[in-house]
Amino acid sequence: MSAPPAPSSVVQSALARDKLGTLSLLHFSLTAATPLTVIAGGVVVMFAIAGQIGIPLGYVIIAVSLWLFSVGYTAMARHISNAGAMYAFIARGLGRVPGVAAAWVAATSYCALQASLYGLLGITAEGLFARAGLELPWWAFALAAWLLVGLLGTRAVDINAKVLAILLAVEVAVILLFSVSNFAHPADGLSFAPLSPTALGGEAAGAVLALAVIGFIGFESPTVYGEEAKDRKRTVARATLATIGILAFIYIAASWSIITAVGDDNVVAASADPDLMFTLAGEQLGSAWVTIGQVLLLTSVTAASLSFHNTTARYLFALGREQVVFSWLGRTSVRTCAPVAASITQTVVGGLVIVLWAVLGLDPLVHLFYYLGTSSGIGLIALILTCGIAVVVYFARDRRDESLWASRIAPTLAVLAMAGVMYLSVAHFHTLLGVEQGSLLPRLVPILFAVLALLGAGWAAYLKRGRPEVYAGIGHGAKAPLVQAAERTAVPVGVTGDR
């Protein structure tokens, strides 16, 4: 593959200098991930819920599935506008009606996932500050973080990126330190049993895979910057692959290291301690590391809340710009150009969730973090699967000079893999929630998402008949006004001279 041709003019040189390389895109996508939240808040829970040691294998399976997905996803991103949002892929691959249905499911899932983090944040802060002598309920800490996230969310995105980058660097360093320490203090020597195919099975497999997918959310963000990339064909694909690879390495190494330090036979029982990662660090490195780890977990969950807040706000903003939902969600801040209306909306939703859970006296860890977080995970898996199908259908119509691997083979394998993950997650959703099979809640969540999708599809059908110019802009995000203007004058997009 040849490098892009050198710019031939002053203007093109200036524009080229402003383009982003792989490392810049990697910076944006990795700052959207908060690995310590996944390791300390998720992996230990996975041991407890699954009752198995196959967590590293679960991460391997999901990393490979998402890598296959990303091959077709980044290939299609080169041919469409609004390439940062999966509903846009669905609108272009399967049609605008499924696109709006997916947009409603996506917006709800991101919203719920962000709100769920306030439960983990509140309970972590409550424990940490209680040890320091400050006794306050979880919701007081959650509301303080909510206010901070709400304020930062209405600032320019680059400010947030710098905050997130510093937190990420510290987090990764501590995770690697803890992991190396765990491997250096093995209970029974280094065991490869966690990577054996028999280590993951039964009803718990679906729970493990669903939780593993949530840890990778954010991997799709390099496509958002496709138009700013130095080489749209290679830079975005490399950054996406590197994001999945780096996150997979961290998750696999950390979860495997915990098993190594505790022992294959003891890790499930030891996971009753939600602070297992930090307890091990305290035993091996000194008690100060427990506090350091917990403080970093608190900042990590706050960063995760901020990251998902921004993702959700941008999603709502793009939908507002398209007028697919309330058009006022498409307003920006004059001073910072941040999507301020969408950001405030997400802040209000998060605040209502915290207040509601506090008033009803619900448990922040089980009823907010686990229930709401895992439920949103089901919505996001459905979104990735539908997006994968859209990629297959899109390239089935026309390969657009993409390779057979990128346009046909990898997307098809990704759909098969994600369909398997979706089936296991829905079928074993009761395990994920920790309730009895046949309970109302595990059945209610998929039904709720189905109803949302149907409502979205109904709204799209209304737009098609009642507001065709809005319907034409579906899936185009920021560029929707161009498409809508073209529709008003019944001239194809981009044609201006004859209008």
Place this chain on the structure above:
Amino acid sequence: MPDAPTPRLIYDAFLITAHHDFYKPAVSPHVSGLGLGAALLAELVISGHLAVHAQGGEDLVFPGPRGQPPQDSLGLWLVELVRSEQDQLAVPQWLEYLAIADVQTKTAEHMVVAGLLLRSERRSRWLQRTQVSYEAADALIAQAPLARMRRQLSTMDQRMPLVDAFLLAVTEAVGLSKPLYSQLPSGARDYADGHLRVLPAPLQTLRGHLIAAVADNAITGNL
């Protein structure tokens, strides 16, 4: 309040987007650059020095039919840049280039020469650098473009000039709808929409790409 002393679209766009006063905030620098870029392109399209046509699915900027070069240095600079391009560039590329080429400062310097702005320098010992700022020579003149548009939107008694209709489009696109429409009669938005809908095709194209560029900036941040 007096009307603006100059019909120049880009001067009015600068006073609306980059000048901060009691009635409205200054727009973020990158978005202001995009808005000023659109205003400069529009001004040269209206004067016939540049043209916007669709070709190969893209909206490209071409040298216009008017033979004589622009009289002022700002317009001349852009027209010469467009002429020097071997392959014509698309409108979004020009908007992005004008934003990163600091068209805001170039416009401000131009307005200093025209006597509309005053340039002041302040040496910061802490930052070890000189900060340049531009203040309006006359605060009433600085407020005039927005006041003029608000007057037209409130009286709604005659057709808006084309230049003001595009200025309206820029003001809305950069996010200043609130100060523009605040406390105006209920039909003001419909009156404005009526003007925006009938903008000539090249100006419609510039407006659409400006709106899209501002939204892109909101999604990807100030890269």
